[in-house]
Amino acid sequence: MDNDGYIYRIGGNSCLSGDFVGYWRFDHELRVGETLILKDMIHYTTVKTSMFNGICHPSILLRHTDGSIETLREYSYDDYKSRMD
Numbered sequence: 001m002d003n004d005g006y007i008y009r010i011g012g013n014s015c016l017s018g019d020f021v022g023y024w025r026f027d028h029e030l031r032v033g034e035t036l037i038l039k040d041m042i043h044y045t046t047v048k049t050s051m052f053n054g055i056c057h058p059s060i061l062l063r064h065t066d067g068s069i070e071t072l073r074e075y076s077y078d079d080y081k082s083r084m085d
Contacts, residue, residue, distance in 0.1 A: 006030065051080045
């Protein structure tokens with residue numbers, strides 16, 4: 001740790017070279033199971049993802065102003081299988 005916090009390189013679980021969202025600084029050491037929320041990432045999750053090695057695409061949800069959440073799209077094994085043609 002330096003005097004300015006803990007620095008981590010945040011990335012996804014594929015081996016794609018673009019599967020990183022950069023370096024981030026935190027005021028504490030991150031722990032396994034801790035939740036990180038990266039807002040406004042739809043451009044990353046819908047463009048930079050692939051189903052390489054069976055990696056599942058994230059579901060696409062919409063949070064309404066009243067707080068309710070609507071599922072717009074979920075992906076399944078069938079989506080992965082259909083891309084293997």
